[in-house]
Amino acid sequence: MNIEALLKNREFSHRNCKSIFTRGPQRQLQAHAALVKRLVCDSVLNKHDGCVNRLCWNQSGTTLASGSDDTRVILWDYNTRTARHVIETGHSMNIFGVCFVPGTNDHIVASGGMDCEVRLHFGPFRPEGSKLVATHRGRVKDVVSSPGVPKVIWSGAEDGLVRQFDTRMLDDRYVSENEEVSPPNVLIDLGRRHLTRGIRVMGMSVHPLDPTKMALACGDHYIRLFDRRMLRAHSLSGWGSDSPTTPVDVFSPPHMHFDAGCDSFTRKQHVNSHSTSVQFNCDGSQLLCSYHSDNIYLFDVQSRGIKSYENAWQNGMRVDELKLLKMAKDEVKVLVREGISYVESRRFSAALSLLQKVSGLLNPEQYEPSFRQSVFRALARAYLGRNWRADAYLALQYCIRAVEIDSGDTASRVLYVKALSQSGRHAACQAEGKKVVAEFPLCADEIHPFLVKPRTDSSDDEDRDDDDEVDDMNEDTDDYFQQDSNDGQAVTTVSSRESLEDDESSSTFGEDDGLNNLMWVSPNINGVSVNTDTLRRYIGYSNIQTDIKEAKFFGIDDSHIVAGSDDGRAYIWEKESGQLVNALQADEDIVNCVQCHPFQPCLATSGIENVVRLWNPLAEVDVSPTAQEMSQMIGENQTQMNRREGERLNIMQNPALFRLLLQAHHEEGVQVCAPS
Template sequence: QEASRFNETFARKLSVENVLQGHEGCVNRLAWNEEGTLLASGSDDRRVLLWHYPDSNLAPVVLKTPHLANIFGVRILPCSGNRRIVTGAMDCSVQLHVLDASPSTYARAKREQRTVRWVPDEGNEPVPLHTTKYLCHSKRVKGVEVAPRDPHVFWSVSEDGDVRQFDTRSSTQDEEESPNVLLSLKRSSAADDVELKCMAINKVRPNEMAVGAHDQYIRIFDRRMLCTGMLMVAQLSKKAEGCKSAGNHAYFEKDFAKAVRLYSDAIHYAPGSALLYSNRSAALLGRGWQGDAWFALQDSEQALRINASSSKAVYRRIQALRALGLLEEAAASMEQFEGEFPDMQKDAKRLRETIEEDLAEVRKKAELRRTHVPEGRRLLQRYMGHCNIQTDIKEVTFLGDNDELVAAGSDDGRIFIYAAKSGLPIVALEADEDVANCVAPHPSLPVLATSGIESAVRLWSPKGPAVNPDLSQEVAANQDRMRAGPSFGARLNPRLLAAITQNPELLQVIMSRTRVAGLSSEQELAGAEQDQDGPGACSIS
């Protein structure tokens, strides 16, 4: 075990062990199985290839999925004999593929060691699949995830703002109205929805789940505090309704301790009701015991996970923030609340005035003390070197048993590896001719799998000489890229840009043709604009 640790010494020796050719489009996601004997790759060609390891020269097992667009997520369900593969794609669907037999039974054909490309022959046609389609998302699915040693449960994350939970033993999860929403960041206005881009399950504590979005936040949840359900408020059972009514009576009588107890009983009978969590939050704030404000904040946020458009839950959350003394956060939430729920201006005005008075008092005292207390979580380290402005599927991951290293993809086609403690880049692997998106460490060996815009997957192992490169120029160049912002499309005709945005397949065709011509995509597309009136004019109507 000590010899298999992925440390800085191994990182400096990484070199290409093998180049896996077989896809016909960008490779957007890589995933090892728990044992490290299979590597799954999902691509724009709508196929999943299962590569064998350590004998990566065996022909891959080909899964031809029914997806209609690019695959953005792939995982192998643990403890399933490697027969259950989950995928998510641009076509808004999640799919579960079940093989008739273990992938090892199909490992017969050998690839030639030095072939430029592996080409399927008659003996390596796509294997038979039994696919279940889940059409519950309304926008692109950007990732799927599994938990250790669980062969049945998996999750999907989508740009529609939802994280959905699936169970292979359940049959009520294939429509948008299905009650399998684990959490939702949808807002009352679709324009304010938070687009979710990725998620991860903590392998040591699988109850912890992190979700990344198009904003600057990483949201961490404890799955034990979440429950699946529909976003619409369901009718309460008789027992839950009875407890709620009694709780309301106790609340109006200002017997807040009794109200908390009754609302808790109601939640026991109806754990998916946002209304009950909002009511208990109000009762906790009224009771005011030590720690009640924190639990009131938790209840309001749980209500918002169930129903993100609940005005009552948002209002209770602001009250809880004020009670905790988090006045800046309360004021910011108040401003958002007034914009989203204009019909509650009367209640909002009173609460806003109270928060403003509290803020003025706090600022006055702070000025007298001349002290400053920093807010938010403490920044432990930052890793500067890579560039991420061209794609939204780049990966970053820890390496090694003790998380000694951090690896990240980059727009310049490199995988940057950093020392976790110092934040300094120690090596940059040339992983793709265009953009390097994916980096997947082997579960037990010092081996990396990488991919990007190219159709190839590269395997890296510490078999080369140790290097100590000076990466200052690469880091500086990427910082310039970050400051300049995305360059693709900056000079495009708006009609052409709109057509590409609405038709991703068109972009693939343009990119493939420009690579053949030896031009950058910007040169080709800019040329198309400049020559619109000439004999080679390119027009889109």
């Protein structure tokens, strides 16, 4: 429905309704496509003295809370755009988590920070009204609450613990003087990844309709969903456990999860691609997750992804497909010809935008096998040519679809070998290459480069040395978090190359090929099968400089997705299609935080600058960047994420090292913003 009709409906309908915000017209208007493209910055809230790391609206949308490196929390009045309260929190380091405590009429605010502390602040928010309630053994990355659970908050930290606090029972129960035993309010313990390295809590989200469900973004590429009805708050001996809390569901993008057949460099990329934020949609049926050094992914909470397909490799294969209801056969063929011409001219993104319009419409009963095979080959070539994050995996899927139509097609088999190589599956690539040469000797020259063991030049050696140094430092940090754990106990493993305990594997063609089976091994995570059936991915932003970057739903009906980026922009996508529709220049350096107003078409953003910006659709015309401009932004960000140098920035994720650097700069009188 166009915006004029919606405005009329809102004006003349439901006049007897006390709150129009629960009605259809307002839901559709809040993030209507026409309004999203008219967003402009109408207010700059300037009172902090450091990077603004967290934003949170109250339930009614009248107040916005912001937490900063300056250790203050500011409550902003939405109507007047002024600071209602400036809270001196008592934190000694950067604030990463802020929330309002439900059921208190916004008179209690919770915060957590880099100093590992969780604090409560009581109205009228004087310094003496702030109280330390707990100390984690790692940086507190998030503090959340739910309107369905009054007076209760949860904190998540890099020590891998989620702790539960009831503000009606504030006493010394949440603070332990015994360093060997944690306080009795540990709700979730993520345990360890391997050796002594702990899994971190990076973000949390509570189901909006069922607050017993809680999703965690963790220090790996798995999103864990927990049911609080199956948990109880308890103490931990040594502040850590070798028996992590069992989730009810686990989610992961398929290219990260199915990595058993990948080389060490590719697997290391997946390890570095940890989730940085997670959010339920308005009815709790979907989860939106942003990833460090990767894209943003949408999961279906209600599906059991890996069980829904006959073959494991099919999971996520429609992540980029445009869901068109109907298209004439002649029109499909015209688009395919044009898409293939774009591939030939190396305009890979343009080719994909056309070919993805038809890839979901290729009904075997309507289109001949050779035509469908040519479309799948063209898609695979376009993905391999573009080679953005996860493109090689999607190319592999299309190659398999093409080969399954006709395994005797030489072009499809050769392309499959190339896809195996580019996706980091060199052992399977060499095995398949030998089979192709044996069956099609004329392809020997084209296949030969893929049969040679990949060489490592001196620059790669240098990169590996640097990566090893980073790994050593991160392991030291994790040892710090787990230093009181008992040695010699069984270690819980969640990496897909270390826990191959599930027998769910399937081969595509060549049933006797063990390497094909290995590629699709699906390890359990704490005994839970992993849901890898990704609904949609959102491409465009860059997320390598910080690990607190957020992706959020925009609109009451979740019609759009918004996320901050390393290039200082807030990107907005249409949720259903995954198409980028706007890019707001929201910071001079990096945008970390994006928070949508609960009812109004307003977006709050913050980042490295010491200000908060509010965006409203006040422009009279479309002011979004052109398609060409947005295409250039996407390409630059993907190039940045593909650079190996970006991995070296992980050194700044070491809390102990960064604390020393921060103190040194403060002694010199220089303002420093934390990267995470």
